[in-house]
Every structure is written in C-alpha cells, then in structure tokens.
Amino acid sequence: MKRKKEKYQKKNKHFENENHKAKKKYGQNFLNDSSLLDEILNVANIDEETEVLEIGPGLGFLTEKLIENSKFLTAFEIDDDLIPFLSKKFEKKENFKLVHQDFMEADLKTFFENKKDVKVVANIPYYITSPIINKLLEYRENIDEIYLMVQKEVAERIASKPHSKSMSLLTHAVQFYAEAEYLFTVPKEKFDPVPKVDSAFLGIKILKNKKYESQISEEKYFKYLREAFSNKRKSISNNLSNLGFSKDFVKECLKKVGKTELARAEEFSVQGFIDFIGILEG
Numbered sequence: 525m526k527r528k529k530e531k532y533q534k535k536n537k538h539f540e541n542e543n544h545k546a547k548k549k550y551g552q553n554f555l556n557d558s559s560l561l562d563e564i565l566n567v568a569n570i571d572e573e574t575e576v577l578e579i580g581p582g583l584g585f586l587t588e589k590l591i592e593n594s595k596f597l598t599a600f601e602i603d604d605d606l607i608p609f610l611s612k613k614f615e616k617k618e619n620f621k622l623v624h625q626d627f628m629e630a631d632l633k634t635f636f637e638n639k640k641d642v643k644v645v646a647n648i649p650y651y652i653t654s655p656i657i658n659k660l661l662e663y664r665e666n667i668d669e670i671y672l673m674v675q676k677e678v679a680e681r682i683a684s685k686p687h688s689k690s691m692s693l694l695t696h697a698v699q700f701y702a703e704a705e706y707l708f709t710v711p712k713e714k715f716d717p718v719p720k721v722d723s724a725f726l727g728i729k730i731l732k733n734k735k736y737e738s739q740i741s742e743e744k745y746f747k748y749l750r751e752a753f754s755n756k757r758k759s760i761s762n763n764l765s766n767l768g769f770s771k772d773f774v775k776e777c778l779k780k781v782g783k784t785e786l787a788r789a790e791e792f793s794v795q796g797f798i799d800f801i802g803i804l805e806g
C-alpha cells in the first residue's frame with residue numbers, strides 16, 4: 525500500500541504536499557508551471573481592479589496567482605475532498621470566496637448581481653467545456669472577457685475563421701456574442717497527471733456593441749441555426765425542411781449566397797448565415 529502511494533506520488537510530483545489523488549471523473553489535470561501561470565495572468569490582463577471568476581480551482585495554483593493580482597476572486601469547486609485544503613490554504617485571503625458547488629448547478633444571477641466587467645479565468649474540466657461556455661454566455665452583460673484552458677481542437681474550432689468549414693453550434697454561439705482568439709498552445713506534459721490531449725488557452729472577448737444583434741434577433745438566428753445543425757451529415761436544404769421550407773427553395777437561396785446546393789451548416793460564418801436567413805425570409 526505504502527509502495528503504491530509512493531509510486532503514485534512520484535508520478536504525480538505536484539501532489540506530494542497536498543496528498544490528493546486526481547479524479548478523472550472531475551477532469552482533474554493540474555497545472556503548476558509558474559511561468560505558464562504568469563503568462564495566463566499576463567494575457568488575461570488581470571490587475572487590482574479586476575473581479576475574477578474561476579471554475580475549478582483544484583489545488584489552487586492558478587487561484588493563488590489570481591488572488592494575488594486581482595481585486596476579488598470567486599471560485600466554484602465541486603470536489604468535496606478539495607474544499608478543506610483550499611479553505612485552509614487561502615483562509616487569510618480577504619479577496620477570495622470559495623463556493624463549494626457544481627458550477628453547472630450554480631445560480632449565477634446572485635453571483636453577477638451588481639457586478640460588471642467580470643473576467644473569467646480558468647483551467648476548466650474538459651468534460652463540460654460547451655455547457656460552461658454556454659452558461660457564461662447567458663451572463664454576457666456582466667462579463668468582459670473569458671479566458672479558458674480547453675482542448676486544443678476545441679480552441680481551434682471556437683476561434684476558427686469564417687469559411688473554415690469547422691463552424692459548430694458552439695462556435696456560432698461564441699462568435700455571435702464575442703470575438704474568440706486562440707492565444708497559445710499548451711503541451712499535455714505541462715499538466716499533472718498528463719492527459720491524452722494537448723491544450724490551448726482561449727480568449728473570448730464579449731462584444732459590447734452587439735455587432736450582430738442589431739441585424740437579427742438572437743431568437744430567430746438560433747432557431748434557424750439549431751435546425752441547420754440538427755443533422756450534421758445532412759445538407760442545409762435537408763435540415764431546413766423541418767421548418768417547412770421546400771428543398772428546392774432552400775437550394776435556390778443557397779445559390780444566391782454563393783453556396784452549393786449541398787452546403788452544410790458548418791460552412792457558414794455568422795454574417796454569412798444572417799445573410800442567408802435574410803434571403804430565405806425574402
């Protein structure tokens with residue numbers, strides 16, 4: 525038993541003091557590389573005026589830097605075993621609040637009340653990347669920027685340029701309300717335990733001037749978008765027949781916006797899709 529523990533601690537070098545066994549079910553891959561953490565703080569432009577939200581403080585490596593450099597940090601952590609450790613580690617910090625809760629269950633209305641320009645900075649659990657981003661976008665009025673460590677391919681997709689044929693529902697949602705930027709790649713060896721995939725740090729800057737909402741209501745945009753993506757393998761002309769459009773009519777409209785009859789939803793930029801809806805509705 526002792527040998528097994530020693531072997532585990534050797535493999536997971538950062539846990540020697542904390543004595544915590546990383547839990548796969550909570551997506552625990554810790555990041556304790558001081559220069560990388562400094563780079564995160566630097567690109568996120570955190571200063572003593574910044575109110576920060578962190579999802580999943582884990583063993584508190586990033587948390588510590590955020591507390592030291594921001595006005596106030598609120599962190600949501602789900603893992604019961606980490607709570608006593610984090611509470612003790614930061615007990616003297618007055619600009620820190622630890623919330624022991626599943627972030628996806630959290631009532632953020634209360635959290636965001638009377639808050640503006642919050643920055644979100646987190647090395648998130650990858651199993652809930654899309655739900656986290658979608659939940660944060662609901663509170664975009666109160667958020668300034670979102671900085672997340674995510675799987676490399678996810679960062680590439682979310683920050684993809686229009687017409688790259690890799691747009692997804694999530695990418696559309698992000699790009700409708702915000703500007704996304706692939707900031708830098710983080711090799712998997714930087715994490716502990718080492719995951720199977722490389723990561724990337726992603727920046728999402730909420731658009732204050734409602735670039736697209738002034739052209740189309742979000743309800744309408746997402747109603748068409750959900751249908752367009754309802755079956756990814758099918759063309760838009762097939763998918764939009766669920767909204768009562770004939771396939772031939774949709775094909776005509778596709779031609780008018782310079783697409784082929786077999787075009788799929790993933791080929792559209794946000795602006796391109798808005799233009800397409802305009803033609804469809806005539």
Ligand code: SAM
Pocket residue numbers: 550551552553554555556579580581582583584585586587600601602603625626627628646647648649650652
């Ligand atoms: N921030 C730490 C770091 O960089 O070393 C830990 C990052 S680890 C990838 C993800 C963290 O999110 C873990 O601490 C995990 O327990 C926590 N977590 C997982 N699911 C969560 C949820 N639904 N709500 C809040 N925290 C969660």
